[in-house]
Amino acid sequence: MKKLLYAIAVSAIIFTGCSKDDEDPIVKTPVEGEITGDITANRTLAYGNYTLKGLVKIQPGVTLTIEPGSTFTADQADGEDGLVVLKGGVLIANGTADEPIVFTAKTKLGGQWAGIIMYGDAPIVNSATAPGTQTANSEDGLLQSYGGANATHSSGSLKYVRVEYAGLVFANNSREHNGFSFYSVGSGTVLENLVAYKGNDDGFEFYGGTVSAKNLISYGNGDDSFDWQDGWRGQNNTNWFAYQTGTGNYAMEIEAKGVNNAFSPKVTNITLKRAANTATESLNEKQYDAIQFKAQGNGDFSNINIDGYASVEAGFGSAVQVRDLATYTDQVLGGKIKLTSVKVTNTPVLFLSQNSGGAFTLNAASFPGTNWGVSTTATGAVLAGGKWATVDGVNLLANL
Known part of the structure; x- marks a missing residue:
């Protein structure tokens, strides 16, 4: 009888331990939504699947935060899509190795959308004769002036972010987009574990600035894998x-x-x-x-x-x-x-x-x-x- 009671007690302990250790993981349900227009107030996008429609621009003084695991899909049929961080705007897109933030396209062909474009306030040098702070107009057709005097400026943080099928080029090559375009981005910006996948133009391009980048993959891009100009000095x-x-x-x-x-x-x-x-x-x-x-x-x-x-x-x-x-x-x-x-x-x-x-x-x-x-x-x-x-x-x- 004592042996039976002892066996029952041991079995109970084992059963209780197993049930505690093997609890089902919490399954997150992604939200569904559309992102379009200007981002004019601080905003956090919950984990979800989003449609990216048009050139979404993060305005100066505004922070857009994206939760890990989120996916954004562009559709060239609705026009020029892209995510743009204007000078003074901040993008916090920090995924993880197992929950990356992915920007992709409905049609899985290079050149479907404009990628991620970021403007900072760091120095550029594109003229040997121009004194003081130099500026230039972006080659992406947005005609944004870039170049400043704040070498340590921050435009935010991108970690474990993948851009697929970008590199939209049109208007006789007068408007060119890459996977990632960094215009005069400062060293306070964090760029880590980024992927540019099968775009139609460059994977990563730096237009001056002081930002540095770690752990980059440029895979199958139709132009250059890595490109820079304007005195980039990361x-x-x-x-x-x-x-x-x-x-x-x-x-x-x-x-x-x-x-x-x-x-x-x-x-x-x-x-x-x-x-x-x-x-x-x-x-x-x-x-x-x-x-x-x-x-x-x-x-x-x-x-x-x-x-x-x-x-x-x-x-x-x-x-x-x-x-x-x-x-x-x-x-x-x-x-x-x-x-x-x-x-x-x-x-x-x-x-x-x-x-x-x-x-x-x-x-x-x-x-x-x-x-x-x-x-x-x-x-x-x-x-x-x-x-x-x-x-x-x-x-x-x-x-x-």
């Missing part, structure tokens, strides 16, 4: 991965509007890969190179993996291309371009010069001191997977 960039497939131009297109700046951006841990048979966007411009410098573009880049940038046509395709004599003279010979710990595979041509503005020959000896260095052990980008890096069951990091 210093704390790391873990960038470009995978070019289908159609793609340069993995990194680097320029500075012809201004020989005293500063340069810095990026560590970079992986640039081009799948076999990836075409260039235009038949007239053979943009098969991993990294292209032009118009006084420069930078400090280290721990780089470059793979698959073979010479598809004679005279095209290389690991590093310098387009013009001025960039070669001022930036390469001047020591402002640094490429160290570079591992190059399946890319027979290391250096290519287009000889624009005068003849020059780019080679390892062109880089002073230790500004060029090869490595067999460079790791490139290191990124952790999860739902944020998975689209329709495809793991975007499978080729990393």
Whole structure:
């Protein structure tokens, strides 16, 4: 009898423990809604599935917060869709690895919408002669003036955000959108774990500013994977991965509007890969190179993996291309371009010069001191997977 009572007591304890530990998880029900027009007052969008209609603009002095796991769908049939953070506006879109915030399109083809556009108040430099604070008008057709004096300005925080099928380009290419467009965005802005997936234009483009970005994936974008101009000078960039497939131009297109700046951006841990048979966007411009410098573009880049940038046509395709004599003279010979710990595979041509503005020959000896260095052990980008890096069951990091 005592043994029976003891067995019953033990069974009860086990049963009680199991029921406590195995409680069903709380299942959140997404709200359904439409986001359109200007955001003129602070607003939080609850976890849900939203239709993005038109150019939704976060006005100056206003904060829009988006809860993790939310999805926004654009439909080109209703016109030009996009999410715009005007100068002084703030966007807080902090997802998680397993609950990313996703912006996508009803039709899963590149070029369906305008992506995320952010305007800050940080410095730009696009003229060698203009004194003081410089400004420019955006190339997205919105004609927003960008450029300011507040290097530490914050436009908010983007974490675990994925933009799919953006890169809307129209009006004879006079209005161009990317996956993510950062106009004079300041260093107070947080950009981490972002994906630009199969857009029609650039994956990420920086127009001046001081912002830095960590853990970026640019996958299958039709133009450049990473692009910048206007004297962008972010210093704390790391873990960038470009995978070019289908159609793609340069993995990194680097320029500075012809201004020989005293500063340069810095990026560590970079992986640039081009799948076999990836075409260039235009038949007239053979943009098969991993990294292209032009118009006084420069930078400090280290721990780089470059793979698959073979010479598809004679005279095209290389690991590093310098387009013009001025960039070669001022930036390469001047020591402002640094490429160290570079591992190059399946890319027979290391250096290519287009000889624009005068003849020059780019080679390892062109880089002073230790500004060029090869490595067999460079790791490139290191990124952790999860739902944020998975689209329709495809793991975007499978080729990393």
